[in-house]
Amino acid sequence: MKTRTLMMQMSTRAASLIVAAMTAVVWLTGCVFQDLKKDLTELDQSFALVGKILTPTTDQGKVIVILFSEADGKQIPIRYVFPESTGHFSFLVGPGTYNLKAFEDRNENFDHDPGEWAGQFEKPINVTPLDSNTGNRMRKARQNLDIPLSPATEFFDGLDMTDDLAIEQMPVFKLGVITTLDDPAFDQTNGSAGYWKPLTFIKQFGVGIYFLEPYDPTRIPVLFVHGATGTPAGWLDMVDSLDENRYQPWFYYYPSGIRLDVAANALQSMIQALHDQYGFERLCITAHSMGGLVSRAAILANRNHAGTARIDRFISLSTPWGGVRMAKKGAEKAPTAIPSWHDVAPESEFIQKIYSQTLPPDVAFYLFFSHKGNCSLFMENNDGTVELDSELDYRAQADAVRIFGFNEDHGSILSSRKTIECYRKVLAAAP
Numbered sequence: 001m002k003t004r005t006l007m008m009q010m011s012t013r014a015a016s017l018i019v020a021a022m023t024a025v026v027w028l029t030g031c032v033f034q035d036l037k038k039d040l041t042e043l044d045q046s047f048a049l050v051g052k053i054l055t056p057t058t059d060q061g062k063v064i065v066i067l068f069s070e071a072d073g074k075q076i077p078i079r080y081v082f083p084e085s086t087g088h089f090s091f092l093v094g095p096g097t098y099n100l101k102a103f104e105d106r107n108e109n110f111d112h113d114p115g116e117w118a119g120q121f122e123k124p125i126n127v128t129p130l131d132s133n134t135g136n137r138m139r140k141a142r143q144n145l146d147i148p149l150s151p152a153t154e155f156f157d158g159l160d161m162t163d164d165l166a167i168e169q170m171p172v173f174k175l176g177v178i179t180t181l182d183d184p185a186f187d188q189t190n191g192s193a194g195y196w197k198p199l200t201f202i203k204q205f206g207v208g209i210y211f212l213e214p215y216d217p218t219r220i221p222v223l224f225v226h227g228a229t230g231t232p233a234g235w236l237d238m239v240d241s242l243d244e245n246r247y248q249p250w251f252y253y254y255p256s257g258i259r260l261d262v263a264a265n266a267l268q269s270m271i272q273a274l275h276d277q278y279g280f281e282r283l284c285i286t287a288h289s290m291g292g293l294v295s296r297a298a299i300l301a302n303r304n305h306a307g308t309a310r311i312d313r314f315i316s317l318s319t320p321w322g323g324v325r326m327a328k329k330g331a332e333k334a335p336t337a338i339p340s341w342h343d344v345a346p347e348s349e350f351i352q353k354i355y356s357q358t359l360p361p362d363v364a365f366y367l368f369f370s371h372k373g374n375c376s377l378f379m380e381n382n383d384g385t386v387e388l389d390s391e392l393d394y395r396a397q398a399d400a401v402r403i404f405g406f407n408e409d410h411g412s413i414l415s416s417r418k419t420i421e422c423y424r425k426v427l428a429a430a431p
Contacts, residue, residue, distance in 0.1 A: 043199040043258075045094050047127045048172040051145030052273075053087040053102060055117060062108060065089045065147070068099040070124055075099050086277070090172035092202065098125045102147045118152035121145050141173075143269055173266075174208030175273055176215065181233050186253070191231040194255035195338065201255040209270045210251045212239075219248040220282050222427070225267070227289025227319075228256045228340065237415040238286070241424055247284075256290060260343040260350050264297030271302060275309040284313040284427060288414060289386070290344060292319030296354045303360045314359070315426060317368040317419070318410050320344060320386045322393035323351050326379075346390075355395045366426045367392075367400040370413040385410035402426070 053063050063083050068075040083089040089102075103118035105111070112118055125142055179185075185205050194201035209223070210232060222242065224235045232251035239249045252270070254263050271283065287295040299311055323346030331341040343350035359365050369391040373382035381388045397403060408416045 043202075045129065046199060046202075047093050047095075048090055048141040049093055049098065049100070049125060049127075049145055050088070050090045050141055050143045050173045051100065051121065051147060053083050053089065053149060054146050055104075055119075055149040062105050063102055063149075064105050064110070065100060065102040067091050067093070068101065070097040070099055084174060084177060086176045088173060088175050088273075090206070092172050093127060095127050095129045098127065100125070100145055100147060102149065103152070104149065112152070115151065117149040119147045119149040121147050141266070141269070172202060172206045173270065174206045174210070175270055176211050176277070177208060178211045178213060180212065181236055181239065183233075186231040186233040188229075188231060188233070191226070191229045191234075191256070195229045195257040195340075198255035198257040198339070201257075205253065207254045207266055208252075209267075209274060210253060212249055215278050215280075216248050217278070217280070219246055220284060221250050221280055222247045222284045222286060223250045223252060223271070225252045225285060225287040225291035225295050226256070227287075227291040230256065230288065230291065234288070234411075234414060235286075238420060238423060241420045243424075243428070247427070252291075254294075257338045257340055259339045260290070260294055261297060261353075263294045263340075264301060267294060267298040268301040271298065271309050271311075281310060282313075283309045283311045284315070285311060286315045286317070286423075287319065288317045289319055289410065290340065292316035292321070293344070293351070293354065296359070297350070299359060299363060300354065300357050303357075311360075311363055313427065314363050314365045315368065315423065316365075316396075317413050318370045318383055318386060318391060319367075319396070320390040321367075321396035322346055322387075322390035323348060324386065324390065359399045364401050364429075365399050367396060367403045368413065368419065368422070369403070369405050370408040370410055371405055372407050372409045372412070383408070383410045383413075 049067070051065075053065070065081050065083060066077050067079045067081075069078050070076075079091060081089050081091060083102075091098075100121040101118070102120070103112040104116045106116055107113065125145065127142065184190075190201065190205065194205075224232065224238070226232065226234055232253055235249070235251065242249060252267055254266065256263075274280075275283075285295050285299070295314065295316070299314060302309065302311060324344045325346060327341040328345035328348075331337040331345055334341075342348060345351075369388065370383040371381070371388055371391075373379075373384050373388075379387050383391065392403075404422055406413055406416055406419050406422075408419060413419050
């Protein structure tokens, strides 16, 4: 119990520090913003290449995926990666032309031998620099770069895996990876790093939807989406309250400093990929703070794709539905602004976009808000982090089936007995 209390205190403190950082941003011109600028400059020129190994065999050996750079008609191997247990793989690259090839390494000699299966993506992948407009940010990933494997006698002459190539440290996209909530990757310091150094976070942890156990088709997935500086560990109390015979918890883990349309697009794509793989009939989404904005955008994007998962329940907790005023000031005054500040600013292009459509009629949306705040020279009535006027934005209320208020602060709402009791009832209510 002491561990949980400490975790909630850290989460609340981290969220409060965001507001403090935005407030003091005019005076903060030191190393933190220099590091942020360097991180974001590289992030702007980084792209994810994402695919999956396709093979009909059941006794497949370890697979190695190789990234080739194409120049002057020649293909030069530059990096390799081991796919996840789900078959998914990914690379982080800059602008250029690339090819993807893969082979199974049954005897684990880091080379292709006759009889081992191999294959390649069907055509070169051309990655060009992004324009500065919002729409092109959605092209930060090339997806569905799937590689079918088949028996092969030759693969690539003269390739010495151990001497010629560097291993990709971490697959960028992680889908259905099984872990625990005490995974060191979910430490609060890493959640903060995802806010202040998003590319560093991506290189170290990637972006993914994590499981606590193998997929179970008899139980309903409940996807938890954290907010700014958050991690899946912050959901511990709510996860413990789930009926384990009926629900299976999933967790979206992403760097909360990135632009929110990029985070939402990645979330929607991962939901789609998991639906393609498992064919689940229902999905419930539970989101905290800024994660509610990301989730709404993903739900709207999900509606526009045929054959997608049926998201029938959406529960948000303490979400700044009307934006955060201090984020706008931070974006205007900071030497280098955290990208998500632009989107959380009131009436930003992102916020206007998520209200340009109502939620689908088959999505039951429940709005939970917290109101145990502090007196502040910088905020009106608040929950310690978000103003109530934002939590109760009329546009979000218009889509809500029910609205519930709790005498909790921005972080404690996730562990409150009354919140969890209400949450269980809402989750179990008939669709």
